[in-house]
Every structure is written in C-alpha cells, then in structure tokens.
Amino acid sequence: QKEVEQDPGPLSVPEGAIVSLNCTYSNSAFQYFMWYRQYSRKGPDLLMYTYSSGNKEDGRFTAQVDKSSKYISLFIRDSQPSDSATYLCAPRNFGNEKLTFGTGTRLTIIP
Amino acid sequence: KAGVTQTPRYLIKTRGQQVTLSCSPISGHRSVSWYQQTPGQGLQFLFEYFSETQRNKGNFPGRFSGRQFSNSRSEMNVSTLELGDSALYLCASSRDRDSYEQYFGPGTRLTVT
Secondary structure, three states: OOOEEEOOOOEEEEOOOOEEEEEEEOOOOOOEEEEEEEOOOOOOEEEEEEEOOEEEEEOOEEEEEEOOOOEEEEEEOOOOHHHOEEEEEEEEOOOOOOOOOOOOEEEEEEO | OOOOEEEOOEEEEOOOOOEEEEEEOOOOOOEEEEEEEEOOOEEEEEEEEEOOEEEEEOOOOOOEEEEEOOOOOEEEEEOOOOHHHOEEEEEEEEOOOOOOOOEEOOOEEEEEO
8 A cells, every 4th residue: 555645537627616636645654744736747846735634725725634534635716727737745754855745636627 | 046957857868878867956955855756656755865965765776876965966876777767857955854845846857768
C-alpha cells in the first residue's frame, strides 16, 4: 500500500461547478498537508497547505484535513477553465523536507 | 525574484551513458530537493541537500547521486543510464530545512534511448 493514495482521474466538470479532490494517507506522523497544482509541461506550484486537522480557505480554494480518518480534501468553488491542471497532495513530517506525493488528479474544467 | 532554474530543460541520452543535471535555487534558499516524476510512479523523492550535505535520501539505486555547492546550487548525476530513467527530474528549493514552502523548478525532461 502506498503512503499516499489519490484518485488519478481524469475528472471533468463544467465551469462554475464545485470540485472535490481527495487523498488518503497511512503515515500518522504527517503533520503538514500541501496541495500543489501542476500545469502541463511545468513544475508543481504550491497552492496551499494546512497544519494538522482543520480547514483553511484561500479565495475559491478550501483545504480540509481529518487526521482521525487520514483524509485530505481540496475544494474548488466556482471552477474556471484556468483551474484545469493536475492537483497533487503532498503530506510531510515536521523537520523533514521530504514530500510524499499522491499520484495526482488530472482535472479539466469544461467551458 | 527569480524562481528555481534547471538546466538543461531537455536531454536525450543513450543507455549506459551518464548525465548531470543542474539546479539553481531561489536566492537565499539553502535547501534543495530532487524528485523524479514518471507517469507510472508519479513524483518520487530522490534526495535533499542542505549546507552542502545530503540530509535525506529516497529509495533509489546508487547510480543516482548529487551534490550541493557553497552557493546552494545543486547537481544530480545518473550513471549507467537505463530506459526506466526516462522521466521529468524536478528540483525544489526552500529557505531552510523546516520551511514548509518548497518551490519547484520547471524540470529537466530526460529521455533515454
């Protein structure tokens, strides 16, 4: 079993829809939960991160972590065609630079 | 502020050859990590360097090595290339080892024939 599992998709939704992207993980030592967005032929860009359990909102994006069930979510409201990309979850331990990535979910927003 | 730069952007090599990839971190960043990205395995951690020392290593064979210079620039080397080494190699920098923000470069696309 991989440390981080993520549905690879692809996921296609109409513009304006709410998108839900999810990951599960097995390592209970993970404390920071990062979300990266990767456009085609580019390196990943840090979208947002949360520490421990709870929610964090940044504009149209909300990251949610439930450490009790080892479940990570990213919600995108009012989705736009420019949101079309691969989204990668990447938890990590404190003091450890290593990021453990999920396989990424390829998202397409249809105008 | 300039981002992470990686050279070369594209590379084609033959099995058995060796290759060196270069990464220049964001100015002021002292930690550099390397990742391999393939369609089958996704993004996998190779190693991390801080203050010219390897601090962490992923599960890759010894053919994969790296180093960091005093100006924080880093190189990674792959010897005796195999077809399975074809991948996008990504470098990420962060200010310190406990910085949770890692910034990635555009990657070097390596094709082994």
